[in-house]
Amino acid sequence: MAANDERKKLLEVSGLTMDFGGLRAVDNVGLDIYEGEIVALIGPNGAGKTTFFNCVTGIYEPTRGDVKMLPPGRPARRINGMKPNRITELGMARTFQNIRLFPAMTVLENVMIGRHCRTSTSIVDAIFGGRKAAAEERESIDKSYQLLKKVGLAEVADEFSRNLSYGAQRRLEIARALATDPFLLLLDEPAAGMNPQETHELDALITRIRAEEKVAILLIEHDMKLVMNISDRIYVMEYGKEIAQGTPQQIKENPKVIEAYLGEEAHA
Amino acid sequence: MTHVKRSLGIALWFMFLTLPLMVVRVNTVSREIEWRWHNMALVGICAFAIAWFWQFSIERRMSKLAQVSNDKHPELKKPTWTQRLAADPVLSRRVLIAVGALAMVFPWLVSTGQNFYHVNVMVSALIFVVLGLGLNITVGLAGLLDLGYIAFFAVGAYTYALLAKTFGMGFWTCLPLGGLMGALFGVVLGFPILRLRGDYLAIVTLGFASITKIVLENWDTVFGGAAGIANIPRPDFFGVELTGREKAVYTYYIVLGLVALAVLVTTRLKNSRIGRAWMALREDEIACVAMGVDMARTKLSAYALGAFWAGLVGVVFAAHNNFINPDSFTFMDSAMILAMVVLGGMGSILGVIIAALALKLMPEYLRAFAEYRMLVFGAVMVLMMIFRPQGLINDMRRKYEYDTAEREDDDGGK
Ligand SMILES: Nc1ncnc2c1ncn2[C@@H]1O[C@H](COP(=O)(O)OP(=O)(O)O)[C@@H](O)[C@H]1O
Numbered sequence: 203m204a205a206n207d208e209r210k211k212l213l214e215v216s217g218l219t220m221d222f223g224g225l226r227a228v229d230n231v232g233l234d235i236y237e238g239e240i241v242a243l244i245g246p247n248g249a250g251k252t253t254f255f256n257c258v259t260g261i262y263e264p265t266r267g268d269v270k271m272l273p274p275g276r277p278a279r280r281i282n283g284m285k286p287n288r289i290t291e292l293g294m295a296r297t298f299q300n301i302r303l304f305p306a307m308t309v310l311e312n313v314m315i316g317r318h319c320r321t322s323t324s325i326v327d328a329i330f331g332g333r334k335a336a337a338e339e340r341e342s343i344d345k346s347y348q349l350l351k352k353v354g355l356a357e358v359a360d361e362f363s364r365n366l367s368y369g370a371q372r373r374l375e376i377a378r379a380l381a382t383d384p385f386l387l388l389l390d391e392p393a394a395g396m397n398p399q400e401t402h403e404l405d406a407l408i409t410r411i412r413a414e415e416k417v418a419i420l421l422i423e424h425d426m427k428l429v430m431n432i433s434d435r436i437y438v439m440e441y442g443k444e445i446a447q448g449t450p451q452q453i454k455e456n457p458k459v460i461e462a463y464l465g466e467e468a469h470a
Numbered sequence: 471m472t473h474v475k476r477s478l479g480i481a482l483w484f485m486f487l488t489l490p491l492m493v494v495r496v497n498t499v500s501r502e503i504e505w506r507w508h509n510m511a512l513v514g515i516c517a518f519a520i521a522w523f524w525q526f527s528i529e530r531r532m533s534k535l536a537q538v539s540n541d542k543h544p545e546l547k548k549p550t551w552t553q554r555l556a557a558d559p560v561l562s563r564r565v566l567i568a569v570g571a572l573a574m575v576f577p578w579l580v581s582t583g584q585n586f587y588h589v590n591v592m593v594s595a596l597i598f599v600v601l602g603l604g605l606n607i608t609v610g611l612a613g614l615l616d617l618g619y620i621a622f623f624a625v626g627a628y629t630y631a632l633l634a635k636t637f638g639m640g641f642w643t644c645l646p647l648g649g650l651m652g653a654l655f656g657v658v659l660g661f662p663i664l665r666l667r668g669d670y671l672a673i674v675t676l677g678f679a680s681i682t683k684i685v686l687e688n689w690d691t692v693f694g695g696a697a698g699i700a701n702i703p704r705p706d707f708f709g710v711e712l713t714g715r716e717k718a719v720y721t722y723y724i725v726l727g728l729v730a731l732a733v734l735v736t737t738r739l740k741n742s743r744i745g746r747a748w749m750a751l752r753e754d755e756i757a758c759v760a761m762g763v764d765m766a767r768t769k770l771s772a773y774a775l776g777a778f779w780a781g782l783v784g785v786v787f788a789a790h791n792n793f794i795n796p797d798s799f800t801f802m803d804s805a806m807i808l809a810m811v812v813l814g815g816m817g818s819i820l821g822v823i824i825a826a827l828a829l830k831l832m833p834e835y836l837r838a839f840a841e842y843r844m845l846v847f848g849a850v851m852v853l854m855m856i857f858r859p860q861g862l863i864n865d866m867r868r869k870y871e872y873d874t875a876e877r878e879d880d881d882g883g884k
């Protein structure tokens with residue numbers, strides 16, 4: 203896309219490879235994300251999409267390759283091998299395919315954990331409860347509550363997160379990720395387990411988040427309708443390799459993709 | 471009905487099993503066999519009652535569980551008495567004041583000039599309350615298993631004993647130093663085990679406590695070896711000489727103050743950025759670091775803060791006892807403190823206090839049953855794990871206050 207080249211690049215992944223023993227889960231994958239984009243990463247189950255996420259966000263250290271982050275207004279950083287919390291601090295947040303909330307904490311507290319890296323109250327401050335600590339806590343609560351409103355969970359702010367429905371838990375994960383003030387948001391199968399109505403609402407939510415929070419979004423998703431609807435560009439993986447990339451229209455017409463991805467669906 | 475049938479079966483089985491023991495007796499004097507059928511009836515009735523009660527409780531628990539899993543908002547529906555208490559600030563304040571007042575007058579009520587046994591017992595119990603509250607930070611809040619917690623208690627106790635005996639330092643100077651030494655050792659232990667989990671963590675912490683004990687036992691030029699250190703000075707009271715009873719009461723107030731301090735600090739931390747990070751770490755380590763929480767820092771602070779309280783109260787322990795030796799710091803004590811946290815309800819401050827008092831006071835006042843102590847202890851543990859695996863008191867989460875005006879505004883917008 204010619205238009206993209208004028209926009210600012212936020213993430214640049216090149217030659218990313220991840221081996222688990224003899225298994226090459228991700229094989230020489232490259233990917234770029236530009237400001238304001240929604241990019242989708244699709245592919246059959248076991249293609250290595252989640253592993254790719256884990257390498258980019260620091261959960262795994264990639265065997266080979268480069269992950270470069272280009273935070274707006276700050277110098278670019280090579281982030282492979284960095285700890286996940288440092289990467290989050292730099293401005294990349296994520297959700298998990300197999301929901302990973304903090305079940306025995308309330309919905310609001312779950313989001314407030316996202317504020318952790320943007321606040322600085324120390325143990326001593328917390329014990330003596332000075333004015334600064336109180337103000338920071340106040341701000342944390344308000345911001346988190348605003349985010350809950352955005353994803354439609356304000357009513358259940360005081361519930362334990364384990365009591366939420368599946369769809370609500372996925373939206374809570376998004377709110378928690380947004381609480382870290384990211385400029386890049388990685389969503390791993392956000393519509394998995396949602397009913398058609400919820401998926402439809404998610405569609406609107408993701409577009410709204412891009413506009414209001416000024417984040418670029420990379421999402422893994424199996425729901426083709428959702429992907430084709432909201433993505434600007436799509437990358438396709440199969441057996442760890444990147445087999446195609448392009449606009450939704452290009453991907454729909456790509457014979458390789460039809461064979462690999464849609465072929466699998468026809469079998470299933 | 472199936473319950474009755476099954477209980478009947480169990481009762482019959484028990485009657486049969488105990489027949490030779492309970493019913494048949496050979497009278498060696500008259501060379502006759504006595505048949506004590508009433509014993510059999512007794513065994514039958516008891517076995518039936520216990521079996522029936524057992525099944526009844528299990529079933530009730532199951533139906534409750536099923537209810538909870540069907541119910542989308544279990545916390546909202548049925549508030550427990552602790553939740554009701556917490557929800558009502560006036561009532562909870564009154565209860566707090568009443569308990570506080572009772573705790574203040576307690577030593578004067580139960581002691582006389584000569585007999586202050588009960589005060590001393592209470593001091594020991596309160597020391598364990600502080601230990602329970604400290605371990606509650608590491609295990610209950612941050613979810614880091616520690617089987618060697620007593621080592622930090624020993625560090626505090628020996629810190630005071632050595633500083634007081636060799637440098638003549640006073641109790642009040644040594645109190646914070648003991649706490650800091652505990653925290654330092656907490657960090658020392660925390661560093662190498664940052665990456666460990668579960669079984670490995672259990673083994674290393676256990677080893678740490680063993681090493682501490684072995685060092686104390688064998689380095690006798692410094693720590694007095696197995697004989698320990700005697701004649702440790704009591705807490706000083708502005709240079710005033712106290713009688714035996716006054717000394718006991720004075721120590722009581724000191725520990726009571728530490729309990730209050732521990733409760734205050736833990737509550738504050740629990741509802742702060744730090745405490746939330748601890749809990750998130752306990753709930754899901756990967757999600758926690760992925761959300762930007764520094765794992766190393768969070769874990770170390772949990773170890774250090776937990777150990778701090780042990781070190782602090784270790785100083786009091788040494789001063790209260792006048793004498794310490796390595797046998798005061800055994801694995802049994804670590805296990806006991808861990809049991810307090812687990813029984814009380816992981817993370818619940820009130821629960822830990824109740825469990826600590828119960829576990830320390832019961833054996834003290836039930837000396838008649840001393841032989842069955844471990845039996846009862848084990849039975850209580852098993853029953854708790856079956857019927858209340860979450861501990862005595864559920865950890866409650868604070869309800870945060872957010873702008874209700876905005877909230878209504880939001881509702882109006884919908
Ligand atoms: N931690 C791991 N250890 C070993 N193999 C793994 C690990 N994580 C993923 N894999 C393997 O890597 C491949 C890609 O998995 P994944 O990234 O989860 O696929 P996707 O998210 O595209 O469905 C699979 O074959 C999976 O079994």
Ligand SMILES: [Mg+2]
Nearest residue numbers: 251252253299
């Ligand atoms: Mg996946």
